[in-house]
Amino acid sequence: MKDEKLTQDISPQQAEENMETADQQAEAAQEETGQIDWQQEAENYKAQAEELNNRLLRAMADMDNMRRRLRKEQEDLAKYASQKVVEELLPVLDNFERALSADKESMTVDSLLTGVDMVYRQMVQVFEKEGLAPIPAKGHPFDPHVHQAVMQASEPDVESGVVIEEFQKGYLFKDRVIRPAMVKVNA
Missing domain, CATH: 1.20.5 (Single alpha-helices involved in coiled-coils or other helix-helix interfaces)
Incomplete structure (x- = not known):
C-alpha cells in the first residue's frame, strides 16, 4: 500500500529522474568499488612482488654463502689432501x-x-x-704409455720390442702413470 501511495505522489517525470539518479549512484558506487578492487589488487601484486624479491635476494645470498663454503672446503681438501x-x-x-x-x-x-x-x-x-703400484718392465713388451725407452740393444735370444733392462722403476697411482719406467728395449 505504501508503494502505491509513493508512486501516486510522485509524477512519472520525477520517478524517471529518481531512477536515473539511482542508476548514476549505483554506477558511481560500482566505479568506486571497482576502483577499490583495482587498488586492492595493485597492492596485492605489489606485496607479492616484494615477497618474491625478498625470496630472490635470500636465495642469492644462500647461493653466495654456498659458493664460499664450497670454495673453502675445496681449499681445505687441497691443503690437507x-x-x-x-x-x-x-x-x-x-x-x-x-x-x-x-x-x-x-x-x-x-x-x-x-x-x-x-x-x-x-x-x-x-x-x-x-694406490701406488710399480709398473712391470723387465721381460714385458714395451708400452710407450708406461715405459720410457732410453736405450736399445740387440739380443738375439730375446724377442723384439721386449724390455730387457730397467734403469728406474715406474709407478702407477691408481690408474694414472706418475712416473714411467726408464728402460732398455730389444730392437
Missing part, C-alpha cells in the same frame, strides 16, 4: 729416527740392513695401501 698419507708415514719416520739414534758401536752391518729393509717394506705397504 695428503694428511692421511703423512699420518701413515709417521711410523716409518719414527723407525728411521730409532735407527739413527741406535748405538753406533754395537750396531752391525747386518742389523742396520735388516732395519732398513723393515722400514722400506713398511713404506712400500703405506704406498700400496694408497
Whole structure:
C-alpha cells in the first residue's frame, strides 16, 4: 500500500529522474568499488612482488654463502689432501729416527740392513695401501704409455720390442702413470 501511495505522489517525470539518479549512484558506487578492487589488487601484486624479491635476494645470498663454503672446503681438501698419507708415514719416520739414534758401536752391518729393509717394506705397504703400484718392465713388451725407452740393444735370444733392462722403476697411482719406467728395449 505504501508503494502505491509513493508512486501516486510522485509524477512519472520525477520517478524517471529518481531512477536515473539511482542508476548514476549505483554506477558511481560500482566505479568506486571497482576502483577499490583495482587498488586492492595493485597492492596485492605489489606485496607479492616484494615477497618474491625478498625470496630472490635470500636465495642469492644462500647461493653466495654456498659458493664460499664450497670454495673453502675445496681449499681445505687441497691443503690437507695428503694428511692421511703423512699420518701413515709417521711410523716409518719414527723407525728411521730409532735407527739413527741406535748405538753406533754395537750396531752391525747386518742389523742396520735388516732395519732398513723393515722400514722400506713398511713404506712400500703405506704406498700400496694408497694406490701406488710399480709398473712391470723387465721381460714385458714395451708400452710407450708406461715405459720410457732410453736405450736399445740387440739380443738375439730375446724377442723384439721386449724390455730387457730397467734403469728406474715406474709407478702407477691408481690408474694414472706418475712416473714411467726408464728402460732398455730389444730392437
